[in-house]
Amino acid sequence: MSWKFDDGTPIYLQIAERIREQIASGEISPGGKVPTVREIAELAGVNPNTVQRALAELEASALVAAERGNGGRFVSDNPDLLAKLKHDMARTATGDFLAKMRKLGFEKAKTVGYLNEYKEES
Amino acid sequence: MSWKFDDGTPIYLQIAERIREQIASGEISPGGKVPTVREIAELAGVNPNTVQRALAELEASALVAAERGNGGRFVSDNPDLLAKLKHDMARTATGDFLAKMRKLGFEKAKTVGYLNEYKEES
């Protein structure tokens, strides 16, 4: 995992988003263990408090739950919740992308065309 | 224009990005006049200093230039620069979108398919 951060957006939100992605993609399995606050802080090179704040975001939406003591945090194993997460994130990303392209003057058909012809490493 | 802002990202960056979009799309014509600092501040409901900071970003990339006095600010009329702006913004948006979808578990082909079937207002 890379753990580089953009400037201009709070790190705790970026961390929350990345973990959300890992959950949505299944990179962290349903019911699986989330790395500890201190581990993530170490990996990401940030203060534990910052990580905790990120994880509090995920708990607020019931995506993870804490088990104190030697437990750590665990991803929800609710299939509906996880499916909804993935669906919502994909849908949001797509809607945002289309909106952005529209602002740039690309109507949907043009955006689709652009995406089709898109090649990495121009 | 709506002028709502996301939390978590500095407003001055969001303002700069929106004006960049307006320039890239031609909503503000090449060589055209950019609203004044005080006008934008009024419309967006923010402090003039915040707007100035945003516009300083655009000047740093030569997209706009200031004419003091009764002038105001004007968009560059350099066709190459404007074409490059639009190209770069579209490319960045597309690359970011693909990266995001990939993190969610959608390879490019799936992303293209998803976009094709995407309907607003689900």
Place this chain on the structure above:
DNA sequence: ACTAATGTATTATTGCCATAATACAATAAT
């Protein structure tokens, strides 16, 4: 010359992000 409109600069204040350094709370393992 004067005025109005615009960009630019300065200073102070408030609030949130992030860090730092601890301490406390709960539970599994021994």
Place this chain on the structure above:
DNA sequence: ATTATTGTATTATGGCAATAATACATTAGT
């Protein structure tokens, strides 16, 4: 019971974003 591991809470500090209130600089219009 003790210990180690983990989550949680507290307090202090520094930095940047944003606001606020002015003041100054430049130029067009009159």
